[in-house]
Amino acid sequence: MTSLTAKDKATVKAFWAQVSGKAEDIGKDALGRMLIVYPQTKTYFAHWKDLGPNSAPVKKHGMTVMGGVADAVTKIDDLTAGLLSLSELHAFTLRIDPQNFKVCSCCQVSLRLQRLFVCLFCSHAFTFNSCFVPQILAHNILVVLAIMFPTEFTPEVHVCMDKFLAALARALAEKYR
Amino acid sequence: MVEWTEQERSIINGIFANLDYDDVGAKALCRCLIVYPWTQRYFGAFGNLYNAEAIKTNPNIAAHGVKILHGLDRAVKNMDNIKATYAELSVLHSEKLHVDPDNFKLLSDCLTIVIAARLGSSFTPETQAAWQKFLAVVVSALGRQYH
Numbered sequence: 001m002t003s004l005t006a007k008d009k010a011t012v013k014a015f016w017a018q019v020s021g022k023a024e025d026i027g028k029d030a031l032g033r034m035l036i037v038y039p040q041t042k043t044y045f046a047h048w049k050d051l052g053p054n055s056a057p058v059k060k061h062g063m064t065v066m067g068g069v070a071d072a073v074t075k076i077d078d079l080t081a082g083l084l085s086l087s088e089l090h091a092f093t094l095r096i097d098p099q100n101f102k103v104c105s106c107c108q109v110s111l112r113l114q115r116l117f118v119c120l121f122c123s124h125a126f127t128f129n130s131c132f133v134p135q136i137l138a139h140n141i142l143v144v145l146a147i148m149f150p151t152e153f154t155p156e157v158h159v160c161m162d163k164f165l166a167a168l169a170r171a172l173a174e175k176y177r
Numbered sequence: 178m179v180e181w182t183e184q185e186r187s188i189i190n191g192i193f194a195n196l197d198y199d200d201v202g203a204k205a206l207c208r209c210l211i212v213y214p215w216t217q218r219y220f221g222a223f224g225n226l227y228n229a230e231a232i233k234t235n236p237n238i239a240a241h242g243v244k245i246l247h248g249l250d251r252a253v254k255n256m257d258n259i260k261a262t263y264a265e266l267s268v269l270h271s272e273k274l275h276v277d278p279d280n281f282k283l284l285s286d287c288l289t290i291v292i293a294a295r296l297g298s299s300f301t302p303e304t305q306a307a308w309q310k311f312l313a314v315v316v317s318a319l320g321r322q323y324h
Contacts, residue, residue: 036302037309053302139286143293143305150294155211156229158290162212 004163009076011160016073018152019145026148027066028059030140038136065137072168079171087175090134134172138165179314181256188307192292193253198246199239201291206242207233208287216280245284252315260318267322278320285312 004012019026032053035042048057068086075082142161145153153161210217211229220226223237232238248266255262270276289309293300300308 033302033305037306142290143300146290146293147297147300150297153290153294155208155233158208159212 004076004160004167008160008163011157012076012164013073015152015157015161016070019149020070022148023066023070024063026141026144027062027064027069029053029062029144029147030137031062031065032058033143034133034137034140037140041133041136044133069141069165069168072164072171076164079167080174083168083171084174087172090172091175134169135166138162138169141165178257179259184303185307185310186256188304189253189256189311192296192304192308193250196246197295198243201288201295202243202246203239204242205284205288205291206238206245207235208291209284210238212287213280213283216283219274219276219280246288249315252311252318256311259314260321263315263318264322267319270319271323278316278323281316281319285309285316288312 032055035045035051035058036053042051045051045058045061048055050056051058072079072083142153142158142165145161146158210220210226210232217226220238220241223241224235225231226235226238251262252259270278289305289312292308293305296304
């Protein structure tokens with residue numbers, strides 16, 4: 001997957017400036033949606049009794065996550081360095097089941113931590129099926145952005161935000177192994 | 178065999194009953210070609226796809242998007258047998274059109290985004306779940322006859 005161009009970064013920053021006022025609502029809706037639409041993700045939040053969209057810990061964590069996204073926008077020029085401590089937190093706290101690991105059929109590099117569709121190492125295109133929460137969450141963030149900002153969330157903005165969230169997820173995965 | 182609840186059937190039928198095919202179909206395909214530019218490889222004969230503006234104003238793309246969306250009508254009418262309903266279409270995409278079936282998921286994600294933008298807050302999590310389940314079954318059926 002290509003890295004973010006200067007134009008991508010400018011588009012992300014400009015769009016974020018328009019939507020950041022609603023960041024908390026976006027986060028709450030996206031996380032709540034993810035738990036309903038992708039029930040397998042509930043396994044990572046089994047420590048909360050209530051996983052419905054009106055649950056207080058779900059709402060709070062949605063806000064926390066969007067705070068992380070907001071922070072990532074400010075660190076967009078070096079996401080890996082900027083998200084280092086968050087990556088360590090996710091790596092050692094999430095402990096994703098390694099049975100979910102898949103490998104790229106041509107270069108054998110693990111796909112588990114990679115973004116959809118293109119192996120970072122050999123550019124082989126493939127489908128990525130395992131449950132990787134940041135990636136699934138990214139999809140739900142995009143859905144919520146489309147709902148809340150139907151005019152502003154143009155295809156051009158969509159592609160930049162998709163690339164940004166993918167880069168963010170990659171930076172978060174940096175410390176997994 | 179896919180099980181559908183009454184609520185899921187109602188949600189899917191409801192969305193299609195009120196669907197503006199001309200708008201949603203065109204927008205979904207355009208978005209797919211812009212967000213996942215490698216999908217443009219299947220549209221070499223469709224004219225100017227040089228940039229986002231060209232794609233958005235290309236009448237061939239718009240017409241094809243509408244055609245694709247109408248292609249979903251048969252799945253809506255045959256929700257209990259989508260796999261058989263799309264067997265022939267799957268063969269077509271494999272043998273004649275040579276479309277990598279991974280691309281079906283890309284288009285279905287873009288369709289979800291466009292529908293979400295249209296329906297706004299009535300695209301509730303439950304609606305999204307039913308919609309995505311429907312599209313996942315369609316995508317699976319379309320990829321079924323590849324070998």
